[in-house]
Amino acid sequence: MNALQPRSNSAPHMYRYDAFDAQFVRERVKQFRSQVERRLDGSLTETEFKPLRLMNGLYLQLHAYMLRVAIPYGTLSAVQLRQLAFIADRFDKGYGHFTTRQNIQYNWPKLKDVPDILDALADVEMHAIQTSGNCIRNVTADHFAGVADDEIEDPRPTAELLRQWSSAHPEFSFLPRKFKIAVSGAEHDRAAIKVHDIGLRIVKNDIGEIGYEVILGGGLGRTPMIGHVVREFLPKNDILPYCEAIMRVYNSFGRRDNKYKARVKILVHETGLEQIRAMVEAEFNSLDKASIAHDPKELERIAAQFANPVYDRFAAKFNDLQTQMDADPEFHLFANTNIASHKAQGYSIITVSLKPIGGSPGDASAAQMRVLSDVADQYSHSELRISHEQNIILPHVRTSDLYSVWQALKAAGLATANAGLITDIIACPGMDYCSLATARSIPIAQAIAKRFESAAEQHDIGKLGIKISGCINACGHHHIGAIGILGLEKSGIESYQITIGGDPTLTTAIGERLGPGFAADDVPDAIAKIVDVYKSTRTDGEAFMETYRRIGTSPFKEALYAAH
């Protein structure tokens, strides 16, 4: 077989492993299989085994192991999703949980099954490599990549190049702490690049060349920080040497004395941006770039595989959508919220919400995964995306097919019309699964969703993102929720802090705390009061965040805490 020939298996419009990638992943599985054996026979202590299993995606949770599988830059084929369903059925309890970092988590695998699961993933060109541990994590990207109408360039070839470069990196696999990279290629930031350790924004310079704006030192967690531009324009071909320089500075100088101060954001903060920039640039200039950089042809090879499908020119002729919407109010609601414009005429992007009222945010059953695979095969060129909002995207749907797709989704309980609305809540697993949790988050999300169950009310409120974390680690990204909820524990009782005004886009903002925490049962009421303030002060067509920016926090504080 020609080593460079993409293997069959997945959708034709995404990166496919060549023989090298395939062998690399298989060797990694084999290596992990022997590491499990060596843990069991005592060759490896638990302390030694821990980072090895984490680097293969395996966590020890509250009740069991949890396996986190990477969905690099959120792109997934129908074949791959079907395999994820198979794994859920065969090795877990029949469902999986999609996370805020374009991964899927299985909550109940057995240690002895994990190598087999990894092999099953390798069968469809997937893996769990570096979804955890103090290494460079799964590289994420805009979930509308390649189809967004505001795109300068598809960010996924860069993300794939970085995925490969960061895999089993000999120098950067024992870092002070985890390291997350996100890439965006559009005008709007849908990948939250300013709250990543490195955020890359594809930009065009004055003379029309495409390169990267490099943002360093963002992050959420205990000490939320917005990243700084460390390099305004990095020529494309310098990306690997520049990343190597950043990583070497971080690996050498990042703090190792305190886990909570070990992220690169703290290094940047304590050292100062100018000094860090000087250190990175000095390291970068000392490198023999030609020996490190990728061959430009390699990026072309990768990019070619992400080429869009050939769209049907005649699809643009369809103009009955409005009629269909008028005829079916339920479809109308769905179309209002869950459909985005596509760069090709006559095509649309569908967001499938994994946030049904009363469900666990981000969970999908094996049966639902299969339905989505079938729908993708039939209507979306066999391709899907996972968003950091924990939803699933169908990226290439003919506008004329929207109604049929909606019907198919509805039959499977997947047509919740709430993308971007108050019930499209992001929540981490919290106390229900996570051993680090200080409070529950899923039940809080469910209670809020119930409170705002009425479709009419949700649509009247409009765009409003709620994000919930079950502890200070902030996996639910509460800092950047328009409304953020952080579950803490105060002398044995859960207490929920509410922040407001967080923003994950290019105008990134960390939410402001409104005051003392609330008991679990009081959270829905508190959210309702915040919403009431918005509704009574908004001007015509003003979204929640706009009202907030205009009036500030005081009216909200007053509504929540003023004595009655």
Place this chain on the structure above:
Amino acid sequence: MPLINDTGFIADSWVRVSEESTLFAEQIIIPFAQFEEAAAANIKKIGVHVANTVKPTELVQYFAKLDLISIDFPNFADGRGLSIARSIRKAGFIGELRAFGPLIADQYAYARSCGFDTIEVPEELAARQPEGQWKDAGKSLSLSYQRGYMHGKNILNQRSIHEAASRTGAV
């Protein structure tokens, strides 16, 4: 302490000299701070042991006089020594580069890639992870994606070669 290279567990011809002891053997590894003293004592081969906070640039001026640099790994999860090794190699050191500390067999390939020749591990660790495990670990990842590192077949280079060959019709 047990010493490992690509051939397995090997005899160590170097003697580590602690700060208190006098300099006597032919090949000694001394703390970096004592280098000048040893250099004056007319010893055949000198190696220095450095902490993982050393600035690689500080070592460069001594390269010609050093046959070995030993880098401390206080624990296996602290990867600083890997960056130091890489920087030292990049700066042109051609003597023996040794990792000193409780690195595990699973890190062997990484250490080699970053430029280490040998690893000196505690007895207890070598007893748990005998020679065979180190040899297997050395072979466990035969392919790598990072250009400019030293171990394994580089995938990006392989692709370039392959691409060039197919352009000239060799494939």
